[in-house]
Amino acid sequence: MSQSYEFYTERADAAAAAAKQATLDNVRDRELRAEKTWRDLAKQARAVSVQRAKTEAxxxxxxxxxxxV
Structure with missing residues (x-):
């Protein structure tokens, strides 16, 4: 199942919000790691989308x- 840039961005934003609300350091660190992962996935999804559009064109x-001819 292919996920969209928007989905990954929403998950990253949710993880960032959870990190801001966390009172425990380990929970904050976990959420920050999750945010980074979601943002990386969003970046990759965007790159795939751009490449797909280029290939289609x-x-x-x-x-x-x-x-x-």
Missing amino acids: EKAAARAAESS
Whole structure:
């Protein structure tokens, strides 16, 4: 199942909020690690989305070039 940039960002924001509310150091650290992981996943999802759009555009251009021949 592929998750979206928005999903990962929401999870990162939730982890950041939980870290701010944490009173225990280990809980705060865990939430900060979770936030970093979610943000990394969001960044990766965005990169995949951009690459997918680029590939789609290249394929569309190739099909257009072939059909005009």
